[in-house]
Amino acid sequence: MSTAVWWIRRDLRLTDNQALASALAQADQVIPVFVMDPGLWKAHEAAKRQAFLIGGLRQLDADLRERGSRLIVRHGDPRDALARLVAETGATALTAERDYSPYARRRDGRVVRTLPLGLIDSLTVHPPAAVVKADGKPYTVFTPFSRAWKSLTPPALNLVLPAPERISTPANVTSDPLPTQPALPATVPFVPGEAEAQARLAAFIDRDDPPVYRYGEGRHRMDLDGTSQLSPYFRFGMLSARQAAVAAYSAIESAPDGPSRQSAETWLNELIWREFYVSILYHFPDVLKQAFRSDLRDIPWRNNEREFAAWREGCTGYPVVDAAMRQLSETGWIHNRARMIVASFLVKDLLIDWQWGERWFMQHLVDGDPAANNGGWQWTAGVGTDAAPYFRVFNPVLQGEKFDPHGGYVRRWVPELAGVPDKFIHKPWEMPADMQKKSGCVIGQGYPAPMVAHALARERALAAYRRVRS
DNA sequence: TGAAATGTTGGGGCG
DNA sequence: ACGCCCCAACATTTC
Numbered sequence: 001m002s003t004a005v006w007w008i009r010r011d012l013r014l015t016d017n018q019a020l021a022s023a024l025a026q027a028d029q030v031i032p033v034f035v036m037d038p039g040l041w042k043a044h045e046a047a048k049r050q051a052f053l054i055g056g057l058r059q060l061d062a063d064l065r066e067r068g069s070r071l072i073v074r075h076g077d078p079r080d081a082l083a084r085l086v087a088e089t090g091a092t093a094l095t096a097e098r099d100y101s102p103y104a105r106r107r108d109g110r111v112v113r114t115l116p117l118g119l120i121d122s123l124t125v126h127p128p129a130a131v132v133k134a135d136g137k138p139y140t141v142f143t144p145f146s147r148a149w150k151s152l153t154p155p156a157l158n159l160v161l162p163a164p165e166r167i168s169t170p171a172n173v174t175s176d177p178l179p180t181q182p183a184l185p186a187t188v189p190f191v192p193g194e195a196e197a198q199a200r201l202a203a204f205i206d207r208d209d210p211p212v213y214r215y216g217e218g219r220h221r222m223d224l225d226g227t228s229q230l231s232p233y234f235r236f237g238m239l240s241a242r243q244a245a246v247a248a249y250s251a252i253e254s255a256p257d258g259p260s261r262q263s264a265e266t267w268l269n270e271l272i273w274r275e276f277y278v279s280i281l282y283h284f285p286d287v288l289k290q291a292f293r294s295d296l297r298d299i300p301w302r303n304n305e306r307e308f309a310a311w312r313e314g315c316t317g318y319p320v321v322d323a324a325m326r327q328l329s330e331t332g333w334i335h336n337r338a339r340m341i342v343a344s345f346l347v348k349d350l351l352i353d354w355q356w357g358e359r360w361f362m363q364h365l366v367d368g369d370p371a372a373n374n375g376g377w378q379w380t381a382g383v384g385t386d387a388a389p390y391f392r393v394f395n396p397v398l399q400g401e402k403f404d405p406h407g408g409y410v411r412r413w414v415p416e417l418a419g420v421p422d423k424f425i426h427k428p429w430e431m432p433a434d435m436q437k438k439s440g441c442v443i444g445q446g447y448p449a450p451m452v453a454h455a456l457a458r459e460r461a462l463a464a465y466r467r468v469r470s
Numbered sequence: 471t472g473a474a475a476t477g478t479t480g481g482g483g484c485g
Numbered sequence: 486a487c488g489c490c491c492c493a494a495c496a497t498t499t500c
Contacts, residue, residue: 220471336471337471340471344472379471380471388471388472389472391472391473392471392472392473393472393473394471394472394473395472395473395474398472398473399472455474458473458474
């Protein structure tokens with residue numbers, strides 16, 4: 001009997017799992033193992049994401065048990081834990097999905113030196129090393145990257161691997177318990193696991209007149225569910241990028257010509273954005289430490305702690321900013337437009353270092369991923385690859401009026417403003433005094449006045465950015 | 471995947 | 486009927 005170890009990291013799925021398939025192809029028995037790595041697993045950090053991960057592991061264990069297997073959990077440094085497991089079981093192969101983050105590459109590099117680890121490029125549809133210019137250099141602008149990405153052979157439907165029907169796992173392998181804490185709060189609207197991911201993908205794409213056909217407009221609206229809401233599932237590989245891309249291509253093909261097809265193309269583009277930022281982190285690991293653009297590393301940040309606290313708590317006085325920050329703390333997820341609005345407010349209006357915001361997002365986002373999160377923050381701060389120009393400053397009032405036109409989003413997350421009429425919902429401080437009283441929201445009492453005047457803050461930010469550029 | 475400032479045009483009110 | 490002004494609507498430039 002030969003044995004292989006399937007080392008699970010961020011590929012918590014049985015469907016279309018190439019690392020698992022490789023392990024099954026190499027041995028009669030497969031040991032699915034998750035290592036609780038103290039280098040990644042720090043108490044009191046990113047509790048919602050950790051809880052989602054634990055829930056996903058429990059679900060994976062249940063799915064494995066249906067197939068005659070089970071999840072093995074080990075605590076400790078991965079190299080030591082895996083070496084022990086291999087010694088205990090006589091395993092001759094070890095497979096895992098390759099992860100391109102700097103920490104993962106260091107970790108895997110150490111494992112490879114002592115164990116027969118085979119790494120498989122399935123985190124993305126096209127591995128970062130495959131989407132490069134003719135001279136082998138990486139792209140740093142999205143549009144040419146996406147053109148090169150699309151010119152590669154698209155993944156075929158018949159490549160999406162079905163979940164194995166049976167996985168045979170030796171009976172005598174011991175498992176450490178999964179931590180029971182942190183628990184997933186009821187306010188987090190994501191059920192962990194592969195089944196939920198499949199259901200969401202199907203609901204978004206695989207039915208008559210699916211939401212993906214209206215994604216082009218729907219994705220901008222914060223008061224509606226126009227997006228796929230799949231990000232936490234991509235984060236932990238509960239859904240493979242390849243399966244999602246196949247679904248996107250098939251939606252593009254079957255959509256009627258016009259806005260529907262355009263919408264499906266736009267969704268495919270969002271998958272490519274994810275791979276763009278994976279690629280940026282792979283080729284430029286230093287972006288986790290500093291701005292990609294060396295000429296924008298010394299912006300004179302104000303970094304006011306009290307203002308940072310007001311931002312975190314959703315007490316800025318700008319309804320759309322406060323709604324998003326409260327939703328983030330409560331649920332671990334916010335709309336991408338909301339991410340851009342609050343990021344722009346922190347970086348431009350408050351002149352607080354984008355890395356402070358990056359860290360806060362990583363502590364709260366269920367889908368928090370170093371590559372995408374860092375890419376988004378550098379984009380908003382205007383210091384990254386293909387970044388927004390420094391003078392692009394979001395106006396929180398106009399963004400609210402455009403993308404939450406009736407104020408439904410604000411009213412849901414900032415209940416103090418529930419009685420404010422539509423006309424003032426994004427600028428309640430402009431209500432006359434009697435209207436403030438009538439709507440049950442007196443500015444300065446029930447809800448704060450704007451902590452900065454946006455027009456002035458904008459000028460201040462432009463001046464600060466101009467100073468480092470010159 | 472921005473917004474503000476500035477420029478241009480054309481319809482309508484009005485003397 | 487005509488010229489003038491105002492300003493909304495749209496376009497372009499600038500940050």
